Amino acid sequence: MEIRGRDPCAEEDLLSKKMRKALESRKSRGLVRQLTLEQSSCLENDFGSNDYLGLARSEMLRGTASKILERYQCVNGSTGSRLVTGNSQLAEDVEELAAKFHNSESAVLFNSGFNANHGLLGCLASKDDAILWDERCHASSREGTRVTNSSHVKAFRHNDLDSLHKELTAALERVTGAVIIVVESLYSMDGDLVPLKRLFKRIEFGGRRVSVVIDEAHTVGLYGGNGSGYVCERGFENHPNLLARVVSLGKAFGCHGGFVLGSRLLRDYLLNYARPLIFSSALPKSSLATILGAYEAMDSTEIREKRARVFTLSEYLRSEIDASPVVRSLVMTPMGTTNICSLAVVGAEFCVWVADQLALKGFRVMAVRPPTVSPGTERIRITVHSHNVARSIRELVRCLEEIILTADDGAVLPSAAKL
Template sequence: MRGHSPSQLQERIEEALLARRRRGLVRELRTPSSTAVDFSSNDYLGLARPGPFRDFLGSFIGVCRESKTSGSTGSRLLSGQSEEVIKLENTAAEFHGSKKSLFFNSGYDANLSLFSCLPGPEDSIVYDELIHASVHDGMRMSRANSNVTPFQHNNTLSLRNAIRRAAEDHRGSVLVCIETVYSMDGDIAPLRRILELCKQLALDLKREIYVIADEAHAGGLFGDNGEGLAVAKGLNMHPNLLARVVTFGKAFGAHGAVILSTPLLVEYLINYARPFIYSTALPPHSIAIVRAAYAFAKTTPARQARETLWERVEFFERMARKHLPREISQPSNGCSPIQGFFVPGNRQCMELSRTLRAKGFDVYPIRSPTVPRGTERIRVIVHTHNTEEEIQDLIKSIANAQARRSASL
């Protein structure tokens, strides 16, 4: 059997990278400046920075000193199980109003696990067109990988039509995949309408129709203590809500994720989810930080941090409406810290990003094909630790840069 020589493989790699450079899409690792103003991290509440949470960690980190190992030493099914991770899963289930939870090394692993092992060959998957890449990867790995149908973003009429088509074409269950808060646009899914639509269609079509909701950008922010949008809306026990994914690398300021569902589904994942089965478990100190984040979420400083965040979001949008033309600003209408400024064209988006970083703002361009062509944008994250002065300076810098660009055209 003839194979590729090393030189052919190297040439193919070089050609692929060259093609990406020509399109202005090459990715590079960049260490954020320690002096730049943070408008890019997902640390919404500043828990990963020095502050009250850092002081709160002490008693939980003490658990690590008592642990027999500094690492987990193996997968959860081998030597990586511990009393601490069991306590974490019990805490997560109670906190988010779920019957059971299962801890994963990352949100990516959680979504990959759910969507790769759960759908059977007769099932179908209906997904919001803006769903996260991790869900797409999971769907491609699933036994239902040819039974997938997108629906228009947050459009329940489009969802209805997509479910009906899926039910006509396939005789199994229908899984509807959404995010409760979308990572690029920062808008919120009409969760109640989606769940009630699925409930009604399940009766009409005599078919199981379930929703899987990714709460990565809602956990820690929505609800009395940051329980997420499903709890905030009183929908966490809805019969058509099969599972939720909550990640800890954002508002919780930690690492890892949980899948929230029933004991039956959790047992199934333990037995069939390959990213869970074959990954070394996270070490004791990672577990301790997540447990501390849950305990901290119920404290007065945490509530104050969430209140401050929403105040900063409201101020940001007020300043954006005042200083920026409507066609480039993408306000979330106070519902999300994720904001955006449309700068159509990858090159133009990169140029504005470089201009803003040179002025001391840590922001990133979001280019196509990550977002649809023509909707390239500067993605801005508002945090508790951003001051009103920093927010105003950023918006005025964007306005000035856009005015100079318009004058040169």
């Protein structure tokens, strides 16, 4: 039987035409996304990854995970979903350790932080309940609210408690059930923290009808006495209005997966209703061993020193930016105490050009464009890690200043990429 390739000249089907048109539209606006291989640039110049403590590259963690697999004498694969054949003593021990580590009654492991947010928010609310979410929440949270049964889903202005109060008042009047508020402890696109104390104070008038879900993706590993997160650092892990925390393991923990932390009742509910958990093959045992190893490492002297180093270097970055009027003028959110700083570099093509210029000089940063952020709010995001050094930070700021000044002169820029 002769097998022939598809004739490229043949007329495209309707869906292919739609896909091509959509991609061409994004390309014309400088928004098309493509996969790239990680560059072998100096690790000290990595200001783009989420590997805050260097655990993703850690030989120590790799060795620990191998020993854990030997200790449990388990096969590498998952063989099925957690509810079918994919559960194991290792998975149970990982959840038990995570619950204890974060001072929670229970923990449920999902295949990713995205799945954890999506699964939790997608099954919590009925049509009589409302969901209010900070407009800067992760896409995973937003996607979860899109599949919910709630009849009242509203965003409130970022970190604006007056806006939250207004939306909460309206929700309590409109729905007869619960109101779920979704926030993040640290917003990765802006680098600012949620005002936890004022938030819980502001929602008191709603009583037990109001439940809060906090995404801790960017604070676990860094905040709290041993990396347990910002909620634990502020002492709100047992607040009566706190329904759940979501922990992503792909940042400071250097591995993969995500936890939903909450009551045993919540755990049982998710095992029965969270579709991304029920219908996904469980994480392989190698991932579980890596997670367990990362948690065991969190209270080690090495990681405690790395954690402190992140904050010391973050303070140094702020001082260097403050010393450069050009770069300081681009700072989007008043620089606080976090390890994330976003600089306004407006225009998708221009933003990518600036990141590319920095890459040519050996620096890895993130060019953030729509649809990740709103048009007109494009930015260069700088993330500080324990493996950065003061010299690289100083040189990064100097190069940024030089690139921006060059752009301001209109030199060597693509036509659509000018200030």
